[in-house]
Amino acid sequence: MVQRGSFHPRNSSTVRFLPRKSSPLALTFQIFCIFAFSVFLFLLVYTRNSLEDEQMQQTFLPRKSQSQSQSQSPQRKVGLVPSPNIPDEQLWDAPFSYGLHPCIKPTAKYKAAINSERYMTVRSNGGLNQMRTGIADMVAVARVMNATLVIPQLDKRSFWHDSRFVSYYSLCFTGMSLITWGTTLVSVFSDTFDENYFIKTLRGDIQIVKELPKELETAPRARKHFTSWASVGYYEETKQLWKDYQVIHVAKSDSRLANNDLPVDIQRLRCRALYQALRFSPPIESLGKKLVERLRSRGGRYIALHLRYEKDMLSFTGCTYGLTDSQSEELKIMRENTNHWKVKRINATEQRAGGFCPLTPKEVGIFLRALGYPSSTQIYIAAGEIYGGDTYLSELKSRFPNIVFKETLATKDELRAFANHATQTAALDYIISVESDVFVPSYSGNMARAVEGHRRFLGHRKTISPDRKGLVEIFDELESGELEESSLPHLVQPMHLNRQGAPRKRYGPSPGIKGRGRFRTEESFYENPYPECICNSKKHSE
Incomplete structure (x- = not known):
């Protein structure tokens, strides 16, 4: 029987675990090892968190910070080695959505409609x-x-x-x-x-x-x-x-x-x-879905390019870069004779330098190649009649031969019902653009904003918004010979890392503007319905 309180050190198995008295040198060494290991763990966790925070900040940058980051592009170098082929997922996949999803159900306070005699x-x-x-x-x-x-x-x-x-x-x-x-x-x-x-x-x-x-x-x-x-x-x-x-x-x-x-x-x-x-009429919806299916069957993935190189848009904006003198004069006369366009005199050079002009077909082609899209990419042109026709479109087709229009996808019989009904044909473009793998607007008009907002609502589908002001500087250097086209990917790709439709809250008014004029500078609710209609909780899901 074991007597309580008795203890025999030599016979106890715990003796072997009793610490021996350490020397001061050994104790110092142990403390140093523990400290070094702690520093290593801290740096490892800190670096990982910093990378994750940087990714989140790039996605949710406020307007001022985003514009600053975009302006800090790499220095221009002539004759850089072309960038390696970009992985398909980087070219085509939607930005990481952080679990965000549509949420449009009413809150608990919302009351049902009542009949009104007004x-x-x-x-x-x-x-x-x-x-x-x-x-x-x-x-x-x-x-x-x-x-x-x-x-x-x-x-x-x-x-x-x-x-x-x-x-x-x-x-x-x-x-x-x-x-x-x-x-x-x-x-x-x-x-x-x-x-x-x-x-x-x-x-x-x-x-x-x-x-x-x-x-x-x-x-x-x-x-x-x-x-x-x-x-x-x-x-x-x-x-x-x-x-x-x-x-x-x-x-x-x-x-x-x-x-x-x-x-x-x-x-x-x-x-x-x-x-x-606000769904389109059945004939429009039906044909729109058929055209999307035909695009998929032709080449799988496709870019929808809203090419705003149309006569009325060029006349309205006063953009004449690359046009002949007679074409520039034609657009000027059109602007002067359109009563509800208030601005009649426009400096075309200043307009383009400020980034207020639609990209030309040639510039779009250079831009997409610089982003890394191969020449075999299927591009659907969502637009009306391109000003100058094949003369200017050929400069885009030389880089991307696989160009598709409504007229090449649909039969004449299918389009006959929509002939000369521009609102309905624009609806077809809208459907095809919303469903595209990548949407690229050459100008930030009503169509571009509406499609971008809809694609954000549907899961932040990839929408690349060209930095027209920054691109014009690059294109001018390319034309003057200061740059080689092989160097463009190293300039264009970093410039557009944060312009691909990733989640971010809607921009408020531009700083320094007071009064009701500030409302005009806010980002449109329909361009980015986050956060009211896009949430990260399940409570008010679609």
Whole structure:
């Protein structure tokens, strides 16, 4: 039996583990080893975290920091060895999304729509994407003002050249798709959008009707130009019009709501309206999907290039680089004769140096090759008629022979229904661009912003936005002989690391601008609906 309290060191197995008294030198050495190992572990963890933080910062850079990082490009060197082939995943894969996903469900505070005897009629102005975002705004405005929305009329303006255009003095026949409203011609909603689906999808948000009740067709109405980039408070005040009118007519729909500082439920309603409810009409949707399938069957992956090298765009921006004197004069006359374009005198050289011009077809070709895309890449041209035709397109085709247009994908019979209906053909371009592996706009217009925003919403699909100002400097050095084309990848690729559609919060107003003018400088809500409609939680998922 073992007696409690007794202890025999020599017989105990624990004796061998008893520490021996260390010398001062050995103790110092042990402390030094522990310290060195701790430093090693710290540096290892710190370096890993720093790399991860750097990646996150590159993705979520604010506007000022991002522009600074882009301007610090490598020094230009002549005759650099061409960069090695870039892995396919780097060329084609979407940026890392950090688990972000669409979130457009209403919050718990959101209430279902109620019937209203107050009506809002809308004339939606501009081109296809200006009309689309304007309609989404009007859905939100109708919600704020407790109004029943009458299906908007779509504006058809001078450069959309629809086959159903007639002069203002033409008669309006019953059953035709064209009606007159004041001095502007408009087209019915169902020509471009799925009207019944639009009404059905938003029935929990607002009440929508196809036309005014008969008894209100001749009733007096308030004709209103809503303030641009207005707040919810503005529309709450505007509800005073209901005291005197039962119908409010909205003359313009574009940019009627602020980009920022709106309730999250209003922002998500805008996203539900644009990305869910405002579906194109069945014929457009059907053909658009067929064309995407044909592109895939031809070459698998493809770039959708929104090439804004069209006559009206070049005339409007005053960009004449690379054109002949007669072409430049033609664009100048066009600008002077277009009354609603306010700026008539434009310095084309300064405009291009400032990055305010669309890239030319040649410049786009050089840019894409510098990014690493091989000459075999399939490129779909999403655009109207290219100014100068094959004369300028040949400079793009020489670098990328696999160029595709609607006319080469669809049959004549398929396109006949859309002939001269520019809004509908633009809708086909929109579908193909949203579904592309990579989207590249040569200019930051309404189409480019709308497609980029939609692609962000769908999972931050790869969208490469050219740094036109930085590229112009490079192109000019290339043309003057200061640079060789083989050196371009080392300049162009670092310049565009943070311009490929990775997640980031929407830019606010430009610094130093005060008053209402600052709203114009904000990034469009529809260009980047993060964070209101893109989340990293499952609570309000799509």
